Amino acid sequence: MKNNNARKDVIAMAKKAKNASFLLSLIPTSFKNAALKAMAKAIKDNAEYLKKENKKDIVFAKKQGYSEALIDRLLLNDKRIKAMVQCLLDTAKLKDPVGDVITSFKRPNGLNIKKVRTPIGVIGIIYESRPNVTSDCIGLCLKSGNSVILKGGKEAFYSNKAIFSVMKKAVKKTKIPQEAIQLVASTDREAINVLLGLNDYVDLIVPRGGEGLIRFVAENSSIPVIKHYKGVCHTYVSNKADLKMARTICFNAKVQRPGVCNAMETMLVHKAIAKKFLPEIASELLEAGVEIRGCKRTKAIIKCAKAATEKDWNEEYLDLILSVKVVDDVKQAIEHINNYGSQHSDAIITKDKKEADIFLRSVDSSCLYVNASTRFTDGYEFGFGAEIGISTDKLHARGPMALEELTTYKYMVYGQGQIRE
Amino acid sequence: MKNNNARKDVIAMAKKAKNASFLLSLIPTSFKNAALKAMAKAIKDNAEYLKKENKKDIVFAKKQGYSEALIDRLLLNDKRIKAMVQCLLDTAKLKDPVGDVITSFKRPNGLNIKKVRTPIGVIGIIYESRPNVTSDCIGLCLKSGNSVILKGGKEAFYSNKAIFSVMKKAVKKTKIPQEAIQLVASTDREAINVLLGLNDYVDLIVPRGGEGLIRFVAENSSIPVIKHYKGVCHTYVSNKADLKMARTICFNAKVQRPGVCNAMETMLVHKAIAKKFLPEIASELLEAGVEIRGCKRTKAIIKCAKAATEKDWNEEYLDLILSVKVVDDVKQAIEHINNYGSQHSDAIITKDKKEADIFLRSVDSSCLYVNASTRFTDGYEFGFGAEIGISTDKLHARGPMALEELTTYKYMVYGQGQIRE
Numbered sequence: 001m002k003n004n005n006a007r008k009d010v011i012a013m014a015k016k017a018k019n020a021s022f023l024l025s026l027i028p029t030s031f032k033n034a035a036l037k038a039m040a041k042a043i044k045d046n047a048e049y050l051k052k053e054n055k056k057d058i059v060f061a062k063k064q065g066y067s068e069a070l071i072d073r074l075l076l077n078d079k080r081i082k083a084m085v086q087c088l089l090d091t092a093k094l095k096d097p098v099g100d101v102i103t104s105f106k107r108p109n110g111l112n113i114k115k116v117r118t119p120i121g122v123i124g125i126i127y128e129s130r131p132n133v134t135s136d137c138i139g140l141c142l143k144s145g146n147s148v149i150l151k152g153g154k155e156a157f158y159s160n161k162a163i164f165s166v167m168k169k170a171v172k173k174t175k176i177p178q179e180a181i182q183l184v185a186s187t188d189r190e191a192i193n194v195l196l197g198l199n200d201y202v203d204l205i206v207p208r209g210g211e212g213l214i215r216f217v218a219e220n221s222s223i224p225v226i227k228h229y230k231g232v233c234h235t236y237v238s239n240k241a242d243l244k245m246a247r248t249i250c251f252n253a254k255v256q257r258p259g260v261c262n263a264m265e266t267m268l269v270h271k272a273i274a275k276k277f278l279p280e281i282a283s284e285l286l287e288a289g290v291e292i293r294g295c296k297r298t299k300a301i302i303k304c305a306k307a308a309t310e311k312d313w314n315e316e317y318l319d320l321i322l323s324v325k326v327v328d329d330v331k332q333a334i335e336h337i338n339n340y341g342s343q344h345s346d347a348i349i350t351k352d353k354k355e356a357d358i359f360l361r362s363v364d365s366s367c368l369y370v371n372a373s374t375r376f377t378d379g380y381e382f383g384f385g386a387e388i389g390i391s392t393d394k395l396h397a398r399g400p401m402a403l404e405e406l407t408t409y410k411y412m413v414y415g416q417g418q419i420r421e
Numbered sequence: 422m423k424n425n426n427a428r429k430d431v432i433a434m435a436k437k438a439k440n441a442s443f444l445l446s447l448i449p450t451s452f453k454n455a456a457l458k459a460m461a462k463a464i465k466d467n468a469e470y471l472k473k474e475n476k477k478d479i480v481f482a483k484k485q486g487y488s489e490a491l492i493d494r495l496l497l498n499d500k501r502i503k504a505m506v507q508c509l510l511d512t513a514k515l516k517d518p519v520g521d522v523i524t525s526f527k528r529p530n531g532l533n534i535k536k537v538r539t540p541i542g543v544i545g546i547i548y549e550s551r552p553n554v555t556s557d558c559i560g561l562c563l564k565s566g567n568s569v570i571l572k573g574g575k576e577a578f579y580s581n582k583a584i585f586s587v588m589k590k591a592v593k594k595t596k597i598p599q600e601a602i603q604l605v606a607s608t609d610r611e612a613i614n615v616l617l618g619l620n621d622y623v624d625l626i627v628p629r630g631g632e633g634l635i636r637f638v639a640e641n642s643s644i645p646v647i648k649h650y651k652g653v654c655h656t657y658v659s660n661k662a663d664l665k666m667a668r669t670i671c672f673n674a675k676v677q678r679p680g681v682c683n684a685m686e687t688m689l690v691h692k693a694i695a696k697k698f699l700p701e702i703a704s705e706l707l708e709a710g711v712e713i714r715g716c717k718r719t720k721a722i723i724k725c726a727k728a729a730t731e732k733d734w735n736e737e738y739l740d741l742i743l744s745v746k747v748v749d750d751v752k753q754a755i756e757h758i759n760n761y762g763s764q765h766s767d768a769i770i771t772k773d774k775k776e777a778d779i780f781l782r783s784v785d786s787s788c789l790y791v792n793a794s795t796r797f798t799d800g801y802e803f804g805f806g807a808e809i810g811i812s813t814d815k816l817h818a819r820g821p822m823a824l825e826e827l828t829t830y831k832y833m834v835y836g837q838g839q840i841r842e
Contacts, residue, residue, distance in 0.1 A: 026783060411820050
């Protein structure tokens with residue numbers, strides 16, 4: 001880093017966060033909820049200040065010639081500030097997972113063993129652009145009893161700093177250890193490297209942003225990371241599908257919001273129904289402005305904008321583009337998904353329960369759907385009341401992550417003098 | 422690596438293991454159990470061959486001047502081969518966790534969501550010395566539906582290879598995909614580096630061995646690792662303890678088997694009972710050959726072999742050595758444990774339920790005991806019927822790890838045409 005002091009700052013910050021996490025793990029739910037409400041109020045009361053600081057980031061972004069999409073993600077307006085306030089208030093209403101007894105059992109020697117949900121400790125969030133991540137993550141980490149260290153992108157420097165300072169000031173008036181929330185204000189990317197090496201103080205890293213950031217974090221962290229790489233989601237339309245239902249679902253999965261991770265990127269169609277199904281769905285998709293890239297067999301049935309190449313099967317378009325492949329059977333569909341998919345969300349449309357079961361058991365993804373749109377992979381849609389991300393990893397948490405996924409457990413063992421023979 | 426072919430071999434092996442894992446995840450429990458029994462029989466039938474191959478490792482180890490302890494860990498005798506056979510038969514009897522519904526719920530839109538336990542995929546086990554790890558891990562990974570890639574230490578080269586070849590031959594005659602079990606036969610340490618970089622094919626690494634190996638693996642892996650660093654276990658004797666019970670438990674925790682990770686390394690004693698308790702327990706410990714290293718206040722009460730230094734508080738002796746510290750109260754005991762402990766197993770001896778509760782909630786370790794010996798942290802003692810290790814990590818699995826900890830989950834979502842509005 002530019003100077004050794006900045007390095008020391010990050011280490012000192014992590015130590016403080018760790019110490020605060022011990023206190024935080026003991027604090028009653030009511031104190032945490034009171035702090036969440038106080039922070040929500042502070043954001044509401046300081047909306048004008050937040051917008052003023054945000055403007056500095058927007059001006060900088062425009063000077064730098066950042067894309068319109070990025071500038072839009074950066075923007076804080078009244079509607080978005082209101083959503084930040086609401087997220088904190090909603091988090092206050094959620095059930096506190098800390099202290100839940102996951103299971104308990106008694107051993108023949110009389111030992112009573114309880115497996116109890118506890119906070120993880122210190123969570124580092126490394127993120128890009130959207131400033132609401134700052135307040136959302138402070139809220140979710142606090143509610144689950146974890147200290148949080150935030151490291152936002154330089155493009156949102158003023159916005160993140162302003163949101164953080166408003167929330168920190170509010171926390172000071174509550175019974176929450178204020179050092180439980182920390183922000184790395186340095187814009188030096190080396191600060192990330194320092195943070196990723198502090199495995200004595202930081203227990204988990206959650207990166208949120210583009211694939212580049214996530215890969216960088218995963219490759220350079222000696223702390224466990226929960227990743228969300230990308231969503232290359234598939235829908236397989238079986239020869240046993242209700243084709244009308246299949247059309248509705250595929251259209252929804254592609255068109256309703258193409259820029260998100262749970263949108264469909266590849267449609268797989270059974271060869272026996274391809275001639276009937278493809279022209280029908282294609283006309284709907286074309287009308288919605290979707291560009292279709294087809295395999296050889298697809299191109300023999302419908303007109304495609306392009307031929308789908310190997311690259312297409314791996315691609316998360318996040319756009320009104322769809323790759324289409326005709327397959328021989330469910331087995332080939334499963335193989336394609338396990339080979340090219342991103343273990344995010346995949347669907348089968350079929351009336352055959354047995355076939356659905358094979359698909360559900362064989363596809364190695366976090367969320368598998370029968371006769372529904374992949375667009376439902378989302379913490380809110382699953383009823384978790386929150387979402388800190390969607391994990392495409394298999395360890396610890398898979399799929400939508402909310403409060404429970406921000407906890408671990410410990411075994412509490414109650415004896416009456418038992419010793420090992 | 423010495424040659425690029427060896428590198429290619431490891432990659433090819435991992436790809437095969439991945440493909441086999443897809444098949445294995447669908448295989449019924451009865452097929453897995455039949456394979457476990459066939460492998461057990463094969464080991465039993467080939468005991469003489471295994472002992473002959475093991476002798477080569479023993480001869481090599483003696484030539485190299487390895488320690489007696491290491492040579493003992495390497496040795497395969499009839500008793501140990503019998504235990505390997507029994508472990509496989511016991512694993513066959515355990516409940517298969519795959520397919521368990523962890524939770525299920527219905528959403529207002531009619532979507533039925535099931536959270537279902539599934540295999541993780543491909544598990545890499547990197548281990549040292551004990552050849553029984555080869556057969557134990559093949560058994561546990563197979564039962565939990567995972568492919569396994571084994572990389573043992575060069576000191577057990579012939580033993581591991583022999584056990585593996587006997588088991589592989591047995592698997593060939595069963596309905597299990599034989600490529601689900603793999604052994605990296607190269608003794609080149611670079612093979613480990615290759616394996617640790619294959620995150621496209623390997624889902625989890627479990628290192629088993631000394632702290633050096635585990636740190637090396639954790640620092641060099643781009644695949645998630647579940648670690649067991651060390652067990653610096655504490656027992657805190659409160660001023661509210663039944664002192665007779667405290668003596669029995671502390672003696673057991675230190676003396677019964679000092680060379681294991683769940684043995685006590687540091688005893689913390691409340692100042693109000695130190696004058697009464699320390700001389701009593703010290704005389705028992707001295708009689709058992711325990712060397713006591715005390716803090717200043719301890720030394721003022723009992724004669725110690727050495728003064729305990731900062732280094733002692735961090736030390737996993739794995740020997741008949743005990744560090745002792747007198748503390749002011751439970752708060753100071755908790756701080757000491759959270760500062761110096763290894764998040765493994767810690768105990769409090771007290772009759773005060775409130776104090777016990779504070780200890781249980783505040784100490785950040787995987788297993789916490791009230792009025793019992795730390796020696797119970799063990800998959801078998803917890804009733805899991807097996808143990809692949811004890812995690813001192815907080816993510817995914819904490820404490821004793823058995824079959825359930827070798828699984829992940831997926832969400833299976835059943836719809837009737839639902840789309841996102």
